[in-house]
Amino acid sequence: MGGSDDRLEGVFILISPGESFAFDSSPIPSNLDSNPPPYPPTAWQIMPKDELWASTEAVGFNQHLLGERGVETKMWEVWPKSISSSTLSDDLSLLPSPTPISPDVSSTIFEEMRVRGYLACSREKGGEECHLKEDPRLSRVLEQLISFHPNPAVRTLLREWQPQIMEELNMLWGEHEATFEKVEEGVEWLLSQPSRRDHKNHETIR
Secondary structure (H helix, E strand, C coil), rough: CCCCCCCCEEEEEEEECHHHHHHCCCCCCCCCCCCCCCCCCCEEECCCCCCCCCCCHHHHHHHHHHHHHCCEEEECCCCCCCECCHHHHCCCCCCEEEEEEECCHHHHHHHHHHHHCCCCEEECCCCEEEEECCCCCHHHHHHHHHHCCCCCHHHHHHCCHHHHHHHHEEEECCCCCCCCCCCHHHHHHHCCCCCCCCCCCCCECC
């Protein structure tokens, strides 16, 4: 911070440890009960599936702690994305250096993942919806596909583009550590906050 008149107008925490306020040795400024509260409006973006790093319980504790002292708070929850036969080809084509994952290759990878039990699929109103059953970093799904996919050309392609595909699977699972899904919305919320005099609203957006 700069001069004595400078102040932080808002805090937006992305996938940060939930214990950051609650369990530090000096978790909350001692003058937080002052009126108006010196702590600025605070927002979180969390992934509920991430129970070890930024758990809903830990962040919720902080949200309550700040809220009961008059600090405006808001939480956005980011859930895993569904995966379809075209997901890999669609998403990876948007990279600065697009991967050569064609729709046909994307489809065959999807079907192989389904056959080998890596996907949990259900029938929804709009059709079938599938999600990864497990964290791809722990289930070693990509290594298994590289080893057992029946098409040698696809195995070679998976091996060459393993980092990019692995990152995409990680984002689909929903435990990636940096995310931008709600950044714009979060910043707009912070900018829309009135003077920090009467903070009563505490919302969770799913």
